[in-house]
Amino acid sequence: MTNPFTHINQDGKANMVDVTHKIVTERQARAQAFIEMSASTLKAIVDGNHHKGDVFATARIAGIMAAKKTADLIPLCHPLALTKVEVELIAEPEFNRVRITSLCKLSGKTGVEMEALTAASVAALTIYDMCKALQKDMIISNVKLLEKTGGKSGHFKAQE
Incomplete structure (x- = not known):
């Protein structure tokens, strides 16, 4: 029987x-x-009245930097030569929240899902870090892959 887990070798050990x-x-x-x-x-x-400065600009830069460092954070993740990373932050006052979306692109041999997820997550964590003096009970939620294209598995789009 073949091993269905790609990050575990035939001996059951972690492997890239x-x-x-x-x-x-x-x-x-x-x-x-x-x-x-x-x-x-x-x-x-x-x-723009936050005492630490521009929260969105800082979170955007943090998300971009995180995407570039994903292989340093996630074990067995390949280091990738990203050609584009975009992080968008949209205030949704009707829900008292910020929606963070990320986009990662490259031409390569492996996907960029982890980079996109890392970018969105770290941007959210950066907002928390910058705002924790104002509020400690903020909630980070609904971190998910929205869409991916390319590679052997083809196109995936999450249901809204």
């Missing part, structure tokens, strides 16, 4: 997948995260 013989394809992934907070915390961010 060999992508040497995979073909290079254009790959893209989009992910999201939400961070919920009080109306007053969100207003301080949106109005």
Whole structure:
């Protein structure tokens, strides 16, 4: 019987997948995260009145940097030469939250799902870090892959 887990070898030990013989394809992934907070915390961010500075700019840079460092954070993840990383932060005052979306792209032998998920997660964590003096009970939630294209498994799109 073949092993259904690609990161475990025949001896049951952790192992980095060999992508040497995979073909290079254009790959893209989009992910999201939400961070919920009080109306007053969100207003301080949106109005630019936060004492630590531009929260969205800092979170955007943190998300981009995190995508580039994913292989250093996630065991057995391949280091990738990303060609594009985008992090978008949208205030949703009707829900007292920020919606974070990320996009990662490359031409390569392995996908960028983990990079997109890491970018969205770290952007949310950065917002938490910058705002924890204002509010400690913020909630990070709904971190998920929205869509991925390219590679052997083809196109995936999450149900909304």
